[in-house]
Amino acid sequence: AKSDGRDTWRHFEKSMGQEVRSRRMMEHELRYAIPREELSLAYQPQKKLDTGETIGFEALLRWSHPQRGNVSPAVFIPVAEESGSIVTIGEWVLERACADAASWADNITVAVNVSAVQLHSPDFTRTVHEILVRTGLAPHRLEIEITETALVRDMNRALTTLRQIKALGVKVAMDDFGTGYSSLSNLRAFPFDKIKIDGSFIRSVDTNPQAATIVKAVLGIGRGLGLPVLAEGVETSAELEFLSKELCQIGQGYLLGRPGPIDRFADQTAQNMPK
Ligand code: C2E
Ligand code: CA
Ligand code: CA
Ligand code: CA
Numbered sequence: 143a144k145s146d147g148r149d150t151w152r153h154f155e156k157s158m159g160q161e162v163r164s165r166r167m168m169e170h171e172l173r174y175a176i177p178r179e180e181l182s183l184a185y186q187p188q189k190k191l192d193t194g195e196t197i198g199f200e201a202l203l204r205w206s207h208p209q210r211g212n213v214s215p216a217v218f219i220p221v222a223e224e225s226g227s228i229v230t231i232g233e234w235v236l237e238r239a240c241a242d243a244a245s246w247a248d249n250i251t252v253a254v255n256v257s258a259v260q261l262h263s264p265d266f267t268r269t270v271h272e273i274l275v276r277t278g279l280a281p282h283r284l285e286i287e288i289t290e291t292a293l294v295r296d297m298n299r300a301l302t303t304l305r306q307i308k309a310l311g312v313k314v315a316m317d318d319f320g321t322g323y324s325s326l327s328n329l330r331a332f333p334f335d336k337i338k339i340d341g342s343f344i345r346s347v348d349t350n351p352q353a354a355t356i357v358k359a360v361l362g363i364g365r366g367l368g369l370p371v372l373a374e375g376v377e378t379s380a381e382l383e384f385l386s387k388e389l390c391q392i393g394q395g396y397l398l399g400r401p402g403p404i405d406r407f408a409d410q411t412a413q414n415m416p417k
Contacts, residue, residue: 169221169224172205172218172221173227175207176234181204181206181234182203182206183202183239184202184401185201185403185407187399187410188393189392191382191385191390191391196250196410197249198250198253199253200252201235201242203219203255205218219257223258229260233269240274240277240279240284243284245411248280251283253285255286256288258293261288261292262296262300266303270284270307274310284313285335286313286315287317293328304332305333308333313335314336315334316334316337318340320342329363329367337360338372338373339371339374341374343360344395348380348383357384358388361388371391372392372394373390374395375396376394379397381397382398
């Protein structure tokens with residue numbers, strides 16, 4: 143029985159070692175992902191719910207690894223954040239997204255996810271400014287999506303950076319609204335231009351009275367503060383109907399368009415040439 147326990151422990155140590163090694167391996171591979179051209183962006187349309195018109199696209203990072211295949215950002219972003227490579231990767235995303243958006247019709251915006259590490263890196267504002275200059279994208283057409291976890295790390299620093307970013311003319315959206323610890327006080331403390339309600343609330347809005355009540359309340363807060371609200375993860379027509387009835391302005395989700403390479407949306411990004 144004793145040796146059983148020891149074996150279990152040895153096995154535990156061994157598998158821990160494997161986990162650490164495979165994480166180190168992924169960190170290592172991520173450093174080469176840019177030069178090896180393994181990263182790409184998928185875009186997902188953001189649509190006005192009253193007219194169905196596309197008003198912007200969210201850029202979603204994709205990593206296609208020669209052996210691992212497509213790795214989910216939910217898996218590799220945390221690894222990149224921990225190793226710090228998210229700063230370089232995030233710059234690549236911003237540059238690619240702004241360069242792409244500069245070729246779209248000039249009323250279409252691009253939303254880019256920015257992680258905590260990136261937001262708090264010393265040159266973030268200057269990097270954003272330089273990318274806007276290099277790509278020629280009008281600043282108001284770039285929106286950065288920030289989650290609460292990115293803000294709570296160092297509130298004062300985050301506030302300073304968001305103010306600098308906004309002074310450039312760039313928009314700021316609060317991502318995953320409702321999933322953090324103090325969404326309401328953060329909404330008041332930081333200068334957001336938009337609220338994105340997390341998909342977990344939207345998914346059950348048509349079946350769960352509590353979720354419906356919460357979403358209605360968030361829409362009321364948005365109206366009161368004069369901030370547009372975007373519903374994330376809209377998958378069914380019942381969800382869409384609820385949101386339209388409650389006057390939610392913007393939606394995003396599989397029902398309205400799955401993320402994909404930008405050429406798939408050529409009809410929605412095209413410049414309308416004046417006749
Ligand atoms: P997020 O910012 O909340 O992005 C929305 C996620 O929901 C995306 O997953 C999107 O593909 C997915 N989604 C869209 N519509 C639907 C729907 O109708 N139903 C369901 N079930 N899912 C839907 P994805 O692309 O796997 O990204 C996961 C997360 O990884 C993102 O969550 C974001 O936090 C992070 N991420 C993605 N790209 C970047 C990036 O460039 N930088 C950083 N820092 N994070 C990123
Ligand atoms: Ca997002
Ligand atoms: Ca989300
Ligand atoms: Ca549902």
